[in-house]
Amino acid sequence: IAGITQAPTSQILAAGRRMTLRCTQDMRHNAMYWYRQDLGLGLRLIHYSNTAGTTGKGEVPDGYSVSRANTDDFPLTLASAVPSQTSVYFCASRKSQGYNEQFFGPGTRLTVL
Amino acid sequence: GEDVEQSLFLSVREGDSSVINCTYTDSSSTYLYWYKQEPGAGLQLLTYIFSNMDMKQDQRLTVLLNKKDKHLSLRIADTQTGDSAIYFCAGVNFGNEKLTFGTGTRLTIIP
Numbered sequence: 001i002a003g004i005t006q007a008p009t010s011q012i013l014a015a016g017r018r019m020t021l022r023c024t025q026d027m028r029h030n031a032m033y034w035y036r037q038d039l040g041l042g043l044r045l046i047h048y049s050n051t052a053g054t055t056g057k058g059e060v061p062d063g064y065s066v067s068r069a070n071t072d073d074f075p076l077t078l079a080s081a082v083p084s085q086t087s088v089y090f091c092a093s094r095k096s097q098g099y100n101e102q103f104f105g106p107g108t109r110l111t112v113l
Numbered sequence: 114g115e116d117v118e119q120s121l122f123l124s125v126r127e128g129d130s131s132v133i134n135c136t137y138t139d140s141s142s143t144y145l146y147w148y149k150q151e152p153g154a155g156l157q158l159l160t161y162i163f164s165n166m167d168m169k170q171d172q173r174l175t176v177l178l179n180k181k182d183k184h185l186s187l188r189i190a191d192t193q194t195g196d197s198a199i200y201f202c203a204g205v206n207f208g209n210e211k212l213t214f215g216t217g218t219r220l221t222i223i224p
Contacts, residue, residue: 004155033211033212035214040121040216041216042117042119042201042214042215042216042217043156043201043214043217044214045211045212045213048211058211090155090156092156101158101161102146102158102212103158104148104155104156104157105155106154106155107154107155
């Protein structure tokens, strides 16, 4: 593994189902993030984690939850998916404060029907 | 919180210069970034500028920062077909780990 991986690459999901998007990084970065990308809205932060064991809410956290049990993994869970959660989801990580590049995963395309 | 705005679309002829603009509201932004997203891919950092700089040049890329007007621009010289992508500006405050992204500008190259 090199960098950030996300799984699945894409998923079609029935409304009401539970779904977990996986994100793993092997760079030992402290901070990790989940964004959703929607046309005309850019990237919006869902949840973030500054370090293992801590999480925080971003701009659009409703309907999503995260956990950060260790440094490498930062799963995003949709407890009961709704069509408005159809989007492309990007996981990202960053080493620490100050200038440090934020690295992005390849994304997960989620469609909720 | 920070608001970051960009035009959604820009078309440029191959070989010309592209200028992508961005305005932001939070004057305390410490770092400002330009990211590139190619079709079907994640975002990759192109360049960044510290808030105490006015300009930064890196090969074909020139970043200009006007703090008074809260305006950031990215100039791509000699635009090539491989420059076709969506370009995002983003800002972050020192001590706040969260980046705020603009809406993205889709750059289309006309042959």
